[in-house]
Amino acid sequence: xFTGLIETTGTVVxxxxxxxxxxxxxxxxQLHGRWHIGDSIAVNGVCLTAIPLPESAHFAxxxxxxxxxxxxxxxxxxxxxxxxxxxxxxxxxxxxHVVQGHVDATGSLVSxxxxxxxxxxxxxxxxxxIPDHLASQxxxxxxxxxxxxxxxVARLDLPxxxxxxxxxxxxxxxxxxxxxxxxxxxxxxxxxxxxxxxRAASQxxxxxxxxxxxxxx
Numbered sequence: 634x635f636t637g638l639i640e641t642t643g644t645v646v647x648x649x650x651x652x653x654x655x656x657x658x659x660x661x662x663q664l665h666g667r668w669h670i671g672d673s674i675a676v677n678g679v680c681l682t683a684i685p686l687p688e689s690a691h692f693a694x695x696x697x698x699x700x701x702x703x704x705x706x707x708x709x710x711x712x713x714x715x716x717x718x719x720x721x722x723x724x725x726x727x728x729x730h731v732v733q734g735h736v737d738a739t740g741s742l743v744s745x746x747x748x749x750x751x752x753x754x755x756x757x758x759x760x761x762x763i764p765d766h767l768a769s770q771x772x773x774x775x776x777x778x779x780x781x782x783x784x785x786v787a788r789l790d791l792p793x794x795x796x797x798x799x800x801x802x803x804x805x806x807x808x809x810x811x812x813x814x815x816x817x818x819x820x821x822x823x824x825x826x827x828x829x830x831x832r833a834a835s836q837x838x839x840x841x842x843x844x845x846x847x848x849x850x
Contacts, residue, residue: 637783680734729783
């Protein structure tokens with residue numbers, strides 16, 4: 634489990650398609666020595682299994698076809714900056730929100746604009762367009778994960794959402810490297826998913842001929 638508090642960024646060294654999975658190698662010197670084979674690492678919000686490379690600050694991860702289809706990892710190339718987070722140990726403070734690393738879909742970056750002229754201290758306004766099927770899982774002032782970052786929705790104008798970005802988040806993540814039109818990974822809040830599923834189930838027409846026959850009517 635993760636919290637969406639990005640520890641550092643890494644750099645994509647290579648992406649090599651194979652007969653099965655695609656292998657991605659990432660340089661992450663600030664996390665060197667903190668991973669072991671089989672550990673989970675969130676890369677742009679995608680939970681991947683780390684394969685340490687001997688005597689190296691690099692780690693590898695194998696990307697399944699489903700992962701490539703559902704996330705923006707297939708868009709990356711050598712030199713790309715990615716957000717990285719190691720799992721949260723049990724009992725640790727949850728500074729962001731509960732993030733599973735299971736990306737629901739990708740959205741499209743519409744804009745990321747400063748609100749003040751001093752770029753060193755300004756906050757930013759992020760606008761992302763999300764897929765229609767995620768709309769029921771997003772609320773104003775609710776949590777959402779974008780490229781692995783725990784963020785709060787400031788305003789809804791579906792299918793677009795607006796998010797306030799503080800200077801630290803802008804500098805410490807890969808948000809400052811993104812351009813309009815790029816895909817971003819989206820994971821909605823786990824609680825919102827269950828609430829939407831329950832609401833959908835309650836709206837289904839359960840009174841069917843099959844139900845009546847099975848219950849002796």
